[in-house]
Every structure is written in C-alpha cells, then in structure tokens.
Amino acid sequence: MIRTCEAIVLKAVPFAEGGAVVSFLSEHGERLSGLAKGVKKPTARWVAAFEPLGMVRVSFFGKEQTELKRVTRCELSFSPLCLGHLESSLVMACLADLFDRVAREGVEDDRLYRLLSACGRALKADPDNALGILAYAEHWLLHCMGLLPHPRTCGRCGSETAPLVLLSPEEGWCCSSCTPVDPREALPAGSREHLRNLRLRGAEAAPRVDPTDGAQQAVTALLRARLLQELGGGLRSYDVLWRSV
Ligand SMILES: [Zn+2]
Incomplete structure (x- = not known):
C-alpha cells in the first residue's frame, strides 16, 4: 500500500x-x-x-x-537552505531536532506543520534573522504543547497591567502586584510586550535578536530552558549552534 x-x-x-x-x-x-x-x-x-x-x-x-x-x-x-549561511543552517538543524521530538507517530497536529513551514520560508527570506526565528519557533512549540499560558492576564491574580515577574509551572505568568520576587530575579520590564510581539507577528516578522533588549533576552532564555527541559535535553544541534555563534 x-x-x-x-x-x-x-x-x-x-x-x-x-x-x-x-x-x-x-x-x-x-x-x-x-x-x-x-x-x-x-x-x-x-x-x-x-x-x-x-x-x-x-x-x-x-x-x-x-x-x-x-x-x-x-x-x-x-x-529553506541558503548556501554559505552557517547560522541559518545550524538553526535549521535545531528546528529539525525540536520538531522530531515534539511530533508523534499516529498523532496529528497540523499547527506543527504550519509553524515549521512558516519558519522555513522565513529562514529562506531572511537568513540573518535565524536566531530570532528559532526563538519564535520555541515560543510557539511551547504553546502547541500546552505549556505556555496566555500572557495577557496574571495567572495568579488576574491583573492585566502589572508587569510579569515569573513563569510558574502551576499558575503560569505571575505579576508583580501578587508575587514578591527579588528584583534581580524578576523578568525585566517589557517582558509582556515581547511575548505579545511573538504572539501577534508571523514568523517572517519574528523579533530580531537584540542584545540590548533585556526583556527579550530573559524571555528567550526562559522559554528555551523550559522547552529543552520538557524534551529531556541533550539536543546535539543546540550544542553545535552555541559553539558556532
Ligand atoms: Zn498577579
């Protein structure tokens, strides 16, 4: 057959x-x-x-x-390959690794296909934003896995305005008005806005990596750690990427 x-x-x-x-x-x-x-x-x-x-x-x-x-x-x-663009090729290997772990035999989730094809097309169109596209994909993968609550409201008190300070496994995003956190450990100001950008933009407009944007750096690191933890770690493609960029 x-x-x-x-x-x-x-x-x-x-x-x-x-x-x-x-x-x-x-x-x-x-x-x-x-x-x-x-x-x-x-x-x-x-x-x-x-x-x-x-x-x-x-x-x-x-x-x-x-x-x-x-x-x-x-x-x-x-x-999506851009010959001679190392960073983009390495990110492609990371994406392949991630989706290979997340997708299941016998289980259909067409969001995964839409996400990965959008990322592939975005990589081809703008290989220089490979790291931004990787962070975008990580965010949506967590969402598809049901591990990323909506950032609009605090999962603990329901506030829509106070800055988000942490992501709790039980209650989701928690805000500064209900959750006391050492300021050095809290998510930087602007984290909710960055999450909102990730949600509202397509892959081709994924936020570019900006080392001066503390909120972006913190959210990317947090979501990446959460995703890799969920997948059991040990993705060789990520080791190769960090050794090279
Ligand atoms: Zn709150």
Missing part, C-alpha cells in the same frame, strides 16, 4: 549500505518515518531531497502495521 503526502524532512539517520532512516513531519502534523534505500550513485537531487527542513512530496510503501515503511519517492519542492 502506497501513501503519498506533502511533508517536511526532519532528520536522516544513516542506515545500512548508504541508506537512511528519514523522519518527516506530514502536512497533517504527524511524525512519519521510513527507510530510504541507498542508491549506488546518489544524485544531487536525491541527496537534497533528504536535507533537514526541505519541503517534499513523499511516498511510503508498506503494510499498515509494519515496523518500517519504505520511502519510494521523495521530491523536493522547497528548500
């Missing part, structure tokens, strides 16, 4: 004789994986079809319940 769908390539792990086990995020937001058999003389087209974050049309062959299906066709329709 052959199944064909639009998908985004996540990761390709080398397998016997030049083949690879490739994971994909389907257009319905489900994780799919299959064995792409090695070919004797891989063409550039064949290789490019399995690069992370490539948007492809892929066909799988195999019985419904078999352990590993075969990838019989994989045609690249859009690649």
